[in-house]
Amino acid sequence: MHGGCNCGEIRYLVTRAPLTAYICHCHLCQKRTGSAFSMSIVIPADGLEVTAGNPIRKERPIPGGGSNVSLLCPSCYSRISTLREGRPTINVRAGTLDDTSWIKPVAQLWTSSAQPWALVDGILSYEEQPSDFSALLAAWKGAASRK
Numbered sequence: 033m034h035g036g037c038n039c040g041e042i043r044y045l046v047t048r049a050p051l052t053a054y055i056c057h058c059h060l061c062q063k064r065t066g067s068a069f070s071m072s073i074v075i076p077a078d079g080l081e082v083t084a085g086n087p088i089r090k091e092r093p094i095p096g097g098g099s100n101v102s103l104l105c106p107s108c109y110s111r112i113s114t115l116r117e118g119r120p121t122i123n124v125r126a127g128t129l130d131d132t133s134w135i136k137p138v139a140q141l142w143t144s145s146a147q148p149w150a151l152v153d154g155i156l157s158y159e160e161q162p163s164d165f166s167a168l169l170a171a172w173k174g175a176a177s178r179k
């Protein structure tokens with residue numbers, strides 16, 4: 033799967049199958065996207081290959097230790113991905129993929145700060161950040177096997 037930033041300077045390739053997809057209603061995602069929520073796919077950390085451009089590595093400390101490293105386009109500042117240090121997976125901002133038609137999120141996070149009209153019926157829902165993603169991975173697998 034190919035993707036890239038808004039201006040086209042950064043291009044990337046996803047080389048591993050996604051493990052899950054979700055949307056996040058947290059305030060940070062609302063600020064960052066200027067929208068009601070963000071949408072991510074989760075892939076193994078070695079599954080993202082930048083094929084054009086030199087993304088900015090933006091580090092943000094996480095309360096409680098560690099940090100998130102995001103890749104951004106140096107020209108249009110589109111955010112491509114976020115990796116939490118030490119995790120075996122990486123989150124790709126789903127909207128930066130060239131083809132987003134196949135993505136159906138299986139979960140929504142931070143419903144406590146969601147715009148009421150943006151809540152999705154019939155998917156896993158968490159008021160805040162889930163403590164682990166095993167249910168999200170299982171739901172994604174289940175959805176794939178029903179296709």
Ligand SMILES: [Zn+2]
Nearest residue numbers: 037039105108
């Ligand atoms: Zn760009």
Ligand SMILES: [Zn+2]
Nearest residue numbers: 056057058061
């Ligand atoms: Zn969020």
